[in-house]
Amino acid sequence: xxxxxxxxxPFNVPEGATVAFNCTYSNSASQSxxxxxxxxxxxxxxLMSVYSSGNEDGRFTAQLNRASQYISLLIRDSKLSDSxxxxxxxxxxxxxxxxxxxxxxxxxxxx
Amino acid sequence: xxxxxxxxRHEVTEMGQxxxxxxxxxxxxxxxxxxxxxxxxxxELLIYFNNNVPIDDSxxxxxxxxxxxxxxxxxxxxxxxxxxxDSAVYFCASSPGTGVRYEQYFGPGTRLTVT
Numbered sequence: 001x002x003x004x005x006x007x008x009x010p011f012n013v014p015e016g017a018t019v020a021f022n023c024t025y026s027n028s029a030s031q032s033x034x035x036x037x038x039x040x041x042x043x044x045x046x047l048m049s050v051y052s053s054g055n056e057d058g059r060f061t062a063q064l065n066r067a068s069q070y071i072s073l074l075i076r077d078s079k080l081s082d083s084x085x086x087x088x089x090x091x092x093x094x095x096x097x098x099x100x101x102x103x104x105x106x107x108x109x110x111x
Numbered sequence: 112x113x114x115x116x117x118x119x120r121h122e123v124t125e126m127g128q129x130x131x132x133x134x135x136x137x138x139x140x141x142x143x144x145x146x147x148x149x150x151x152x153x154x155e156l157l158i159y160f161n162n163n164v165p166i167d168d169s170x171x172x173x174x175x176x177x178x179x180x181x182x183x184x185x186x187x188x189x190x191x192x193x194x195x196x197d198s199a200v201y202f203c204a205s206s207p208g209t210g211v212r213y214e215q216y217f218g219p220g221t222r223l224t225v226t
Contacts, residue, residue: 032212034214042219043202043217043218043219043220044154044202044217045217046214046215049212049214087153087154093209097142097159097166097209098156098159098167099144099156099215100156101146101153101154101155102153103152103153103154104153
């Protein structure tokens with residue numbers, strides 16, 4: 001079983017739609033959680049951190065459920081520019097300190 | 112700040128040749144990470160350094176891969192000899208610390224093709 005699992009998609013949604021991505025992680029030593037965005041042939045960039053109480057940044061909302069080891073990202077009012085791959089990232093602090101990346105969920109927003 | 116700098120951006124080489132990838136982290140960042148990304152396996156951590164010292168190299172696939180960080184502003188990842196299955200995008204990333212909120216900043220990557 002992969003340490004961080006995501007539905008690869010692709011999710012094809014019309015402009016203005018709301019779309020949600022889910023991610024599950026298996027390591028209970030997971031301490032911090034992030035969503036990164038990666039555009040085609042570019043490097044990953046931080047979209048937002050995920051806090052235990054949930055957090056919002058404009059059209060983006062992230063949720064964490066530690067009991068179920070589950071993270072989600074909700075995008076409201078999708079824009080064409082939101083088309084990208086969204087990577088769920090778990091940071092472990094157990095002996096060593098490393099980030100584990102999911103393989104990503106591809107989103108395509110259609111005009 | 113210029114961000115994380117990697118070179119070369121593209122490398123095409125023949126099987127058996129030595130390949131050296133280079134990285135300059137963001138100034139003041141104490142942590143440096145090397146990743147490999149493929150379609151099949153996604154982003155995989157190869158090795159990371161703290162204050163120029165290798166901390167965890169458990170992701171280095173085999174002895175053909177080696178990484179060094181001679182000073183705070185430079186790191187290399189070497190593959191010798193290279194094989195076609197090493198073809199991937201190699202990213203370098205740096206981070207300012209270990210606190211739970213610290214993110215990683217990625218370089219633009221080196222796209223390696225081994226024929």
